[in-house]
């Protein structure tokens with residue numbers, strides 16, 4: 157049984173079938189129409205409605221029982237899952253894939269905070285952008301910069317506010333500088349503040365900055381990170397503040413229970429919670445093999461990462477963030493057409509395609525080639 | 536089963552190519568090339584095609600029954 161019908165859950169059931177599991181398979185999901193492919197939600201979906209109906213995860217041909225009801229609790233000793241409609245389902249093996257939800261900043265009772273995680277969230281934001289004359293985005297991480305880019309594309313003047321420069325935490329100072337320049341050239345105003353901001357108004361109509369200044373806008377969007385969906389696991393030993401901890405086979409501390417995707421936190425060196433698409437897919441493959449007692453076909457990590465800022469794509473493989481300028485530059489970073497490489501002692505390179513059409517596979521090959529060439533030749 | 540591609544949506548990640556290299560490839564300009572596009576797929580390719588469809592992070596691929 158798999159709980160969570162999005163990329164991690166859907167990939168897990170597909171892998172279970174591909175690896176030969178022919179027994180019963182149940183997928184439990186809380187989103188009424190099924191979880192969408194989320195990456196387009198902060199990109200094309202904010203521009204127009206033409207993509208709304210074709211974002212779902214294909215589940216055809218998998219012979220599963222699909223239960224679109226939220227799970228509300230778990231009894232690991234009895235191996236049963238409780239559902240919001242009062243049913244209890246028995247399982248032999250359980251994979252948790254409940255993902256994450258947006259961190260919110262609104263005070264108790266404060267209405268009108270906008271976030272972006274689900275299709276209805278995206279539709280609500282898009283509708284607001286139809287008439288907005290100004291926008292404020294809290295958080296200049298990946299999601300915040302994509303939302304700001306959508307505002308700029310749609311001609312809505314936008315300011316992003318964060319304690320750190322755009323994308324610096326994820327990508328490092330050099331790439332942050334490059335992408336901030338592109339964002340500013342596209343008309344996105346970037347504001348770096350030295351403390352927490354607060355939402356003001358009920359419904360929300362602006363932000364109070366740490367120095368007391370209040371900014372107002374027609375649309376205020378919170379893109380301040382996410383928290384793993386573990387509330388429903390209260391009372392079990394599975395949930396911690398960083399999600400459900402798992403080992404390199406995606407096994408939790410409880411026998412018969414695995415966790416994958418944004419809800420999971422890998423307890424291996426240099427890991428943690430990595431809430432990105434490729435990581436969710438990698439973990440799903442490893443967990444499916446482990447559930448069936450088969451050797452994993454790869455590691456539970458995949459560091460392919462992408463985003464796009466002000467119309468320029470960024471695709472990366474290898475350790476991030478990277479500090480300082482790249483060791484190798486092909487093309488022209490300032491015009492948004494470059495391949496950048498950072499070398500690391502003894503490990504794979506970080507390779508970043510900035511505005512260049514190149515596939516994840518080719519970036520991976522380049523990153524690995526760097527690791528080989530940096531191994532000292534035997535004497 | 537047929538594969539349908541929404542090229543306007545494809546972002547050239549090539550994850551479909553990783554999963555099903557016999558069916559999908561990207562040329563040097565990042566343009567997606569699909570074997571049997573719009574035609575009936577050989578039956579032995581159906582599982583790989585479905586896996587590729589689900590690997591696409593922007594849902595640019597669809598499989599029709």
Ligand SMILES: Cc1cc2nc3c(=O)[nH]c(=O)nc-3n(C[C@H](O)[C@H](O)[C@H](O)COP(=O)(O)OP(=O)(O)OC[C@H]3O[C@@H](n4cnc5c(N)ncnc54)[C@H](O)[C@@H]3O)c2cc1C
Nearest residue numbers: 160162164186191194195227254255256417418431432433
């Ligand atoms: C707008 C947006 C844009 C993104 N863009 C990118 C990008 O460009 N590149 C990238 O790598 N990553 C991107 N991501 C991140 C990526 O989408 C996530 O890493 C991925 O969705 C994680 O998948 P998941 O299946 O683990 O969790 P989720 O997608 O969060 O899905 C979890 C599912 O479980 C369900 N669920 C939760 N609790 C319960 C319960 N109790 N019972 C039943 N079901 C439950 C939820 O309703 C949900 O459908 C983006 C995310 C967002 C929100």
Ligand code: SF4
Nearest residue numbers: 545546548549551591
């Ligand atoms: S995975 Fe999707 S976006 Fe990537 S190349 Fe294939 S079709 Fe295009």
